[in-house]
Amino acid sequence: MAKAKESKKSGFEGSLERLEAIVEEMQGNDLPLEERLKRFEEGVALVRECKKSLEGAAKKVEVLVKSSGGKLESRLFDEVRERLRETGEGEYEADQEEA
Structure with missing residues (x-):
């Protein structure tokens, strides 16, 4: 059925x-x-x-980010989120939920 x-x-x-x-x-x-x-x-x-x-x-979502030289690079979403956490630049709702 x-x-x-x-x-x-x-x-x-x-x-x-x-x-x-x-x-x-x-x-x-x-x-x-x-x-x-x-x-x-x-x-x-x-x-x-x-x-x-x-x-x-x-894990597959890629985010385009500017490198220090101004060139666009493709990075995995998790890598970008971790970098933002480390540097304190920007916030994600998911980060706020985890806190």
Whole structure:
């Protein structure tokens, strides 16, 4: 039954779409308790997949920064954020949440 309603999309988008469908199904009163538990388990697994995908994507995000010579360089997001933390230049919301 769950397979029939699964999205044809794959990866993050497919997982997110399926997760949204599970939330809708569970908000209704049509599912017996055992089915709700199955959906909950599936939802937890999908949340973990989505989190893993987002963490992987964050590591791949590149930010263009100016070097001391004025030349644009490509750097990984995590490298730039760490450099900003060390120098105190600029802030990110994520930095504020961690504090």
